[in-house]
Amino acid sequence: MTDIAPDRGRRQRRPTGDDRERAILATAERLLEERGLGDISVDDLARGAGISRPTFYFYFPSKEAGILTLLDRVAEEARAIRGRALERAGRDVPEIWRQGLVSILETFRQHQPLMLAVANMSSGNDEVRRLWGEIIDGFVADTVLGIDSELQRGVALEGIPARELAIALNWMTERVFHVALSGQEPAIAEHRALEVVLRIWSRAIYGDDGLGAGAGWSTLGG
Amino acid sequence: MTDIAPDRGRRQRRPTGDDRERAILATAERLLEERGLGDISVDDLARGAGISRPTFYFYFPSKEAGILTLLDRVAEEARAIRGRALERAGRDVPEIWRQGLVSILETFRQHQPLMLAVANMSSGNDEVRRLWGEIIDGFVADTVLGIDSELQRGVALEGIPARELAIALNWMTERVFHVALSGQEPAIAEHRALEVVLRIWSRAIYGDDGLGAGAGWSTLGG
DNA sequence: TGACATTGTCAACACTGTGTTGATAGGTTT
DNA sequence: AAACCTATCAACACAGTGTTGACAATGTCA
Numbered sequence: 431m432t433d434i435a436p437d438r439g440r441r442q443r444r445p446t447g448d449d450r451e452r453a454i455l456a457t458a459e460r461l462l463e464e465r466g467l468g469d470i471s472v473d474d475l476a477r478g479a480g481i482s483r484p485t486f487y488f489y490f491p492s493k494e495a496g497i498l499t500l501l502d503r504v505a506e507e508a509r510a511i512r513g514r515a516l517e518r519a520g521r522d523v524p525e526i527w528r529q530g531l532v533s534i535l536e537t538f539r540q541h542q543p544l545m546l547a548v549a550n551m552s553s554g555n556d557e558v559r560r561l562w563g564e565i566i567d568g569f570v571a572d573t574v575l576g577i578d579s580e581l582q583r584g585v586a587l588e589g590i591p592a593r594e595l596a597i598a599l600n601w602m603t604e605r606v607f608h609v610a611l612s613g614q615e616p617a618i619a620e621h622r623a624l625e626v627v628l629r630i631w632s633r634a635i636y637g638d639d640g641l642g643a644g645a646g647w648s649t650l651g652g
Numbered sequence: 653m654t655d656i657a658p659d660r661g662r663r664q665r666r667p668t669g670d671d672r673e674r675a676i677l678a679t680a681e682r683l684l685e686e687r688g689l690g691d692i693s694v695d696d697l698a699r700g701a702g703i704s705r706p707t708f709y710f711y712f713p714s715k716e717a718g719i720l721t722l723l724d725r726v727a728e729e730a731r732a733i734r735g736r737a738l739e740r741a742g743r744d745v746p747e748i749w750r751q752g753l754v755s756i757l758e759t760f761r762q763h764q765p766l767m768l769a770v771a772n773m774s775s776g777n778d779e780v781r782r783l784w785g786e787i788i789d790g791f792v793a794d795t796v797l798g799i800d801s802e803l804q805r806g807v808a809l810e811g812i813p814a815r816e817l818a819i820a821l822n823w824m825t826e827r828v829f830h831v832a833l834s835g836q837e838p839a840i841a842e843h844r845a846l847e848v849v850l851r852i853w854s855r856a857i858y859g860d861d862g863l864g865a866g867a868g869w870s871t872l873g874g
Numbered sequence: 875t876g877a878c879a880t881t882g883t884c885a886a887c888a889c890t891g892t893g894t895t896g897a898t899a900g901g902t903t904t
Numbered sequence: 905a906a907a908c909c910t911a912t913c914a915a916c917a918c919a920g921t922g923t924t925g926a927c928a929a930t931g932t933c934a
Contacts, residue, residue: 450911466776471891482913487893550775553768553834554688563837570838589861594840594848601831602824609823612775615785616792616819626816634852637859639811672882693920704884709922 451489453479455500462543467497467550494555501548501558505565508537516572524640526576527631531603534569535624538607546612566604570596577635587637599634603627673711675701677722684765689719689772716777723770723780727787730759738794746862748798749853753825756791757846760829768834788826792818799857809859821856825849 457478461470472493476486490496515529538545552559573596580586608614610623618626629639679700683692694715698708712718737751760767774781795818802808830836832845840848851861 468776472893473891481911483892484894484914485912488911492893546775550772552836553772554690559836567838587855587861590848590851594844595852597831597838597840598824598828598848598852600838601827602820605823605827606820609819614774614781616789616822618816618819622816626812626820629812630817630820630852630856633809633856633859637855639809694922695920703882705921706885706923707883710882714922 450479450481450485454481454486454489454496455503458496458500459541459544462547467493467547494551494558497544497547497551498555498557498561500544501561504537504541504544505561508533508565509568511536512569512572523576523580524632526572527635528628530569530572531624531628531631534603535607538611542611545608549608566600569600569603573600580635586635590634595634599631602630672701672703672707676703676708676711676718677725680718680722681763681766684769689715689769716773716780719766719769719773720777720779720783722766723783726759726763726766727783730755730787731790733758734791734794745798745802746854748794749857750850752791752794753846753850753853756825757829760833764833767830771830788822791822791825795822802857808857812856817856821853824852 454475457475458470461474461478470493472486473483475493475496476483479486490499512530512533515533516526519525519529548558548562552562570593574592577586577592577596581588581592606618606623606627609617610620632639676697679697680692683696683700692715694708695705697715697718698705701708712721734752734755737755738748741747741751770780770784774784792815796814799808799814799818803810803814828840828845828849831839832842854861
């Protein structure tokens with residue numbers, strides 16, 4: 431047993447054939463734009479990366495483990511996008527809501543096929559479900575902070591525990607963006623999804639639409 | 653009504669071996685309680701129903717088609733439950749919301765493993781996605797009627813088109829109940845899910861929690 | 875009642891995809 | 905140059921899908 435970190439679901443690797451690994455992941459994301467994960471074979475991924483099928487197994491123990499690694503990287507990127515967005519928002523809480531939602535939508539847009547594949551896998555694969563849950567949970571934690579802050583200022587409605595409210599709102603957001611982008615019916619048109627979701631957040635937290643029209647609003651500190 | 657309608661995805665059948673078909677479906681629902689659809693083979697289904705694998709194909713063209721038939725029947729049952737629930741609610745609109753949500757939760761509870769399998773399949777299988785979408789769309793249509801009625805009475809908030817609001821709320825409900833029952837994280841505890849969702853519906857439609865405490869409320873006609 | 879269609883059944887096959895083994899070639903270290 | 909990694913793949917064993925063709929059992933009506 432080496433002392434390399436137990437790198438979830440992916441075989442431990444050392445520097446060199448790193449290009450190959452990236453080639454495999456790039457192939458995966460490219461092929462996911464054409465068809466579902468179920469219609470992509472290990473052979474497709476291997477050939478796409480210029481290697482034979484058994485060699486694929488040198489890099490990943492399975493197709494799913496590859497997707498997991500991909501999701502890991504996208505999650506990293508998403509955190510970065512979100513971090514910048516929330517920084518832009520500063521202490522203006524409603525702007526935090528808007529920027530938070532924009533960053534989720536952005537990530538969905540940029541990796542739509544992967545997101546679909548992940549949604550697909552997440553009931554069959556514990557590891558993927560856990561990681562996806564962690565991502566959402568990060569959003570939920572941010573949301574709870576915002577709600578608590580608005581509760582303390584006396585501008586948010588009481589009556590629903592902040593975490594439960596945050597969980598429901600974030601799952602709503604995930605699902606609405608998902609159907610808007612995937613064409614699943616019934617869906618909200620893609621260009622309307624952000625506004626509708628934002629207004630519902632506003633009503634659920636404050637009891638009215640403050641955010642929709644860009645009206646001046648509560649700003650923390652100042 | 654003839655009894656040999658062009659029955660989506662399932663080979664047309666005439667009376668006799670009907671028991672076999674039901675045995676297959678019963679086996680499917682039973683096995684789904686133990687493991688995911690991906691881990692159930694056609695052979696498992698066939699043996700569970702006391703037939704050989706090729707004979708399975710006499711009844712259904714594939715595993716997925718079987719699940720589709722199952723979903724069809726559950727959808728039928730769900731409509732019946734919902735119909736009775738809404739009848740109980742009469743013209744008391746908030747009670748319509750509550751009863752509508754209760755009936756969704758009820759259906760989820762009674763067929764949880766099937767629901768998981770369906771959620772799993774629905775990104776890979778057009779037919780399942782369509783049928784699932786139709787079910788949700790039925791809920792959405794009911795919801796739109798309720799919102800319009802409350803708008804006309806002047807008690808609901810304007811600002812979000814009724815159908816868009818209804819779509820978002822119904823997908824939220826689907827997702828929140830799904831994670832609550834499946835143990836996916838982050839989730840709202842099963843015994844809290846109904847109340848939280850109901851309050852968010854209330855805030856999103858009216859701007860406050862009328863429904864939570866069981867307070868007396870708008871009753872249409874009467 | 876006996877020819878005939880219909881319904882139901884399955885052994886055996888062809889095929890696709892997965893994951894493993896064992897052999898091998900090149901590059902580093904010792 | 906021997907021991908040792910990293911990387912590679914042909915060949916294999918296996919699991920599951922879907923199809924074919926032959927065969928029984930059950931009407932059915934001439």
